[in-house]
Amino acid sequence: MTGTTAHATVANHIDPPENQRRVDRLRAQKAADRDLVGTTLRWTGTFVVCAIIVACVVMFLLGYRTYTITGGSMEDTIHKGALSVARIVPVDDLQVGDVITYQPPGRGDLVTHRIVSIEPQSDGVPLFQTKGDANATVDPWTFTLDREVQVRYVFQVPYVGYVLLMFGTRLIRTILLVGLALLLTFMLFVHLWRKAGEVSEDAEQDEAGDASGEGTRAPNGTRATTGLLAALTVAGPRRRTR
Numbered sequence: 001m002t003g004t005t006a007h008a009t010v011a012n013h014i015d016p017p018e019n020q021r022r023v024d025r026l027r028a029q030k031a032a033d034r035d036l037v038g039t040t041l042r043w044t045g046t047f048v049v050c051a052i053i054v055a056c057v058v059m060f061l062l063g064y065r066t067y068t069i070t071g072g073s074m075e076d077t078i079h080k081g082a083l084s085v086a087r088i089v090p091v092d093d094l095q096v097g098d099v100i101t102y103q104p105p106g107r108g109d110l111v112t113h114r115i116v117s118i119e120p121q122s123d124g125v126p127l128f129q130t131k132g133d134a135n136a137t138v139d140p141w142t143f144t145l146d147r148e149v150q151v152r153y154v155f156q157v158p159y160v161g162y163v164l165l166m167f168g169t170r171l172i173r174t175i176l177l178v179g180l181a182l183l184l185t186f187m188l189f190v191h192l193w194r195k196a197g198e199v200s201e202d203a204e205q206d207e208a209g210d211a212s213g214e215g216t217r218a219p220n221g222t223r224a225t226t227g228l229l230a231a232l233t234v235a236g237p238r239r240r241t242r
Helices: 002-014 018-061 160-167 170-212 228-235
Strands: 064-068 083-090 099-102 111-120 126-131 149-157
Touching: 018 064, 064 149, 064 160, 083 099, 083 160
Parallel strands: none
Antiparallel strands: 064 083, 083 149, 099 111, 099 149, 111 126
């Protein structure tokens, strides 16, 4: 009976309190949840970026090109600020009613307008004239296309052009770079702060264990026992001699 009581006393002395075990489990669960959320966000972001890159590469290889619409001459067909998506086609496939993006003669900027007439010249080269859907009159110029291919409008993505134009300004690029640097610094600070908090909590637990005689941590990460059980473990059962 005495041996059983002594064994129970030693076990109660060594086992951590129930509330401490509960705190350890909650801490481990929170750490696992943080790791899961972080991993999910990283993989999601990587997937989205890769999908965008792959989509852009595939569209480029298939002959698609994009243009930002900065004017309102094609309202309501193509809205101002939209991203116009066009595809490269042979010039011989162009017809009246097609919307093309080209550089007018004597101008440095591109224009996206609808073809209203195609007149063959004596040498067989077609002469084009265009008009904006929202304009009252046709464009005051005619032109020929020197290349054998031309981009023809396919569809639009509203408002995306505004975003691209914003990224094209020096102020926005500077703000993005500074914001990214601050975000990375903040993430590093949070990571170091959490690590410091974990180390501090482990140190407090070890000190509390030493003070109560519950034990300390061994180099391999397990809790080393102290007191009566440690003495019994090290010395082993003494052989009785006569």
